[in-house]
Amino acid sequence: MSSAQPREIKGDPDERGAAGSLGASKYVHAAFLAVGILAAFLSSKVLNGAWTHLAEWRPRFRALPQLVAFSEEQRETYTLVGGAVLGAVGVLQAYRKESIRSWADEVATELSKVSWPNREAVMNGTLVVIVASMIAAVYVAVLDRFWSFLTTWVYGA
Secondary structure: OOOOOOOOOOOOHHHHOHHHHOOOHHHHHHHHHHHHHHHHHHHHHHHHHHHHHHHOOOOHHHHOHHHHOOOHHHHHHHHHHHHHHHHHHHHHHHHHOHHHHHHHHHHHHHHHOOOOOOHHHHHHHHHHHHHHHHHHHHHHHHHHHHHHHHHHHHHOO
């Protein structure tokens, strides 16, 4: 009678921990976070630009005198907070839509199936591109000099 010992499962989620069990979805969450930060930054810049533009507008004194009541530094602070709120709300609304989240999960899953080149292949490819670009640049420079000489000789300028 042989006693079978339990095999160690390398992909066991209990052994890998919570971060290892997330798989491709951790990249989806990171992408949503990055988009939220970018949206917050851009919306704060747009809000700040709009507020500054309105503060410099002449009829604003009659319509909204409160626009100039804040200093430039206070405007930046308020628009940064407003941009952060807009970015967070926008990303949360997008995250709550099942179609967007499932699309992002599918993209991350497909990207996890890609066989990425190793460092040596990337270095070799980069070297080929640099050498080919240098050869093309020398070729174009020689042609440019040749045609410049030829047109100067023909037109006598």
